[in-house]
Amino acid sequence: MKCIVGLGNPGRKYKETRHNVGFMVIEELLKRNGWELSKKKFNGHFVQENVNGETIILLEPQTYMNLSGESLGPLMDFYQLEPEDVAVIYDDLDLPLGKIRMRQKGGHGGHNGIRSIIDHLGTKNFNRIRFGIGRPTTPMSVVDYVLGKFSKEEKPDLDKSIQYAADAAEAWFQEPFQKVMNDYNQTS
Template identity: 65%
Template sequence: MKCIVGLGNPGKKYEKTRHNVGFMTIDGIAARHNWELSKVKFKGQYTMEQYEGEKVILLKPQTFMNLSGESIRPLMEYYNLELEDLLVIYDDMDLPTGKIRLRQKGGHGGHNGVRNTIDQLGTKEFNRIRIGIGRPTTNISVIDYVLGEFPKEELGNVDESIQKCADACEAWIKGESFMEVMNKYNQSV
């Protein structure tokens, strides 16, 4: 069983913000397969589906970003999932908008949702895909920037990165090791 988690904030107000690109990716994967995140449990919205002979959970924590791990940990425990079967997708200001980077472990890089996930899981050793949202080019605060929407001229790059993430997730679900997926998709960005 594989568990793919997109980080974001719940509610219409945050739907299209930079900080919600993890949620957008989960929605993109679900849309590809006509899956619906109709289950509500573990402080999250999720679905469990079958794809290429593998059970797949898609999860959008509904705790707000800074408490994401409070949704991920109980789901992992309930389904007795191993860390290598977890993939967390989130925004990263250190990457240009639309670029993606896959990693098998690492720190939180100042991202509070990842920090809480590390704290809740007790480890930095989990798969992740970071999606670039760039840095502000004006004097806007970091909080206002990440909670702002992507400008129209960036939407093409954002959609392309979401599609690449979905492709990478599908390759992983189909049985490629995360290292193989990482090598393939880190080179293509």
């Protein structure tokens, strides 16, 4: 069993903001596979499907970003998932827009959603798909930036990155995370 978690904030106000790229990748995976987030439990919306004999769960926590662990932790307990069975997709200010980086462990890097997950799981050892959103180029707070929408000029890189992150997630349906990480981490 594998669980892919896209981080974001629920509600129309936050749809398509930089902080919601995790949700955007989950939405792409749903569209590609003809699935929908039909289950509402564990403070989240999720779907459970079978892909080539492997149970796949896609989860969008509905707790708001800073409390993401309050959704993922109970889901993992219920399904008896181990941290290595989970991949979390989230925005990363330290990567430029258009870059994806995968890793198997690490700190929170100041990301409150990841901090919440680490706190609830009691470990830093879980798979991550970091989705670059870059840093603001004009004077503005980080909060305003991550809760802002992408510009028209950013859309082509955004769309390409969503596709790439979804490709990597789908590859993990079939391959070990280490192999997917080696294949999909962008070197440039």
